[in-house]
Amino acid sequence: MAFELPALAYAYNALEPHIDARTMEIHHSKHHQAYVTNLNNAIAGTDAENMSIEAICSNISKYAPAVRNNGGGHFNHDLFWKVIGPNAGGEPTGELAAAIDAAFGNFDTFKQQFAAAATTRFGSGWAWLIVGADKKLAICSTPNQDNPLMDVADVKGTPLLGLDVWEHAYYLNYQNRRPDYIAAFWNVVNWNEVARRLQTA
Numbered sequence: 001m002a003f004e005l006p007a008l009a010y011a012y013n014a015l016e017p018h019i020d021a022r023t024m025e026i027h028h029s030k031h032h033q034a035y036v037t038n039l040n041n042a043i044a045g046t047d048a049e050n051m052s053i054e055a056i057c058s059n060i061s062k063y064a065p066a067v068r069n070n071g072g073g074h075f076n077h078d079l080f081w082k083v084i085g086p087n088a089g090g091e092p093t094g095e096l097a098a099a100i101d102a103a104f105g106n107f108d109t110f111k112q113q114f115a116a117a118a119t120t121r122f123g124s125g126w127a128w129l130i131v132g133a134d135k136k137l138a139i140c141s142t143p144n145q146d147n148p149l150m151d152v153a154d155v156k157g158t159p160l161l162g163l164d165v166w167e168h169a170y171y172l173n174y175q176n177r178r179p180d181y182i183a184a185f186w187n188v189v190n191w192n193e194v195a196r197r198l199q200t201a
């Protein structure tokens with residue numbers, strides 16, 4: 001079963017002005033599509049052909065660099081499109097809000113620490129909110145298309161929220177101003193989806 005590019009649940013222009021339509025279109029239809037195509041090519045004829053993307057990631061050290069780069073790219077973007085959306089932003093509620101308060105003190109401190117992880121990731125990579133094996137929330141970042149599911153990750157856990165800080169995610173609209181993109185990101189976070197992921201982690 002080959003992996004496929006997932007359709008977005010909203011239009012390319014649905015996240016404006018925070019993330020512009022042209023960036024969304026190229027990011028989804030070109031960048032993510034390339035990860036899917038290259039992943040399928042990289043796993044052809046291997047046991048990974050019949051595995052979930054999560055299972056591939058958790059055993060990533062067994063596979064070629066092309067599987068790590070493109071498998072991570074596929075998982076990460078699939079998550080990203082779902083944890084952002086229109087009519088979003090604001091603050092989490094319920095168990096997610098309580099878990100954030102327990103781990104970070106309060107929502108503003110969480111946002112500051114997450115933004116710092118995203119800002120200071122040198123070069124290309126991702127910032128993450130994860131739930132660890134101890135059931136506690138934590139913030140981490142990964143280089144390139146790595147993610148916290150991978151057995152090679154410095155900090156491991158189940159990703160709840162991810163922010164793509166590759167230049168392709170923001171350069172058309174924000175150029176070198178990564179901090180402005182990160183600030184705008186909070187306006188499109190789909191906290192209901194993040195909360196759902198905490199429930200099923």
Ligand code: MN
Pocket residue numbers: 027031077164166168169
């Ligand atoms: Mn990307």
